[in-house]
Amino acid sequence: MNWHLLTFSASALALTALSGGSALTRQVQFRQGTHAAYFGGTVRGYGYDRYTFTARDGQKLNVSLDTSHLDAVVGGKSLSDFVDVTDHTLTLPANGTYELRILQTRAAARQGTVKPYKVTIDIR
16 A cells, blocks of 8 residues: 555545635526626635636636635636636637636635635626
8 A cells, every 4th residue: 555645645635624625616607688797605714616607719807806815716728727817807718618716815725714705707
């Protein structure tokens, strides 16, 4: 038996349990004739909430949060990594499904704080 692998797996499970993991996953669908959706949630420690949506090449994503000490990052098949979209607009590079994560800043997450939030997701 590989003890290093076992130790790593146990550590990963413990960290996931302490962080709260991903607390919420929502599929974002815009009502006909609209380009924005509004949601609320709560993030605890290193956990994050996920919002998935589909968009077209060239559309612009704007995410607004009503609180500080939270970040909004977006990832997708056409992006090489998650991109911070907290205070700026991102032009989406391809048609496809994207994932938006709402998470705490590292300093707030370390303290295990609980942060309620409201988010506006706008795609034009």
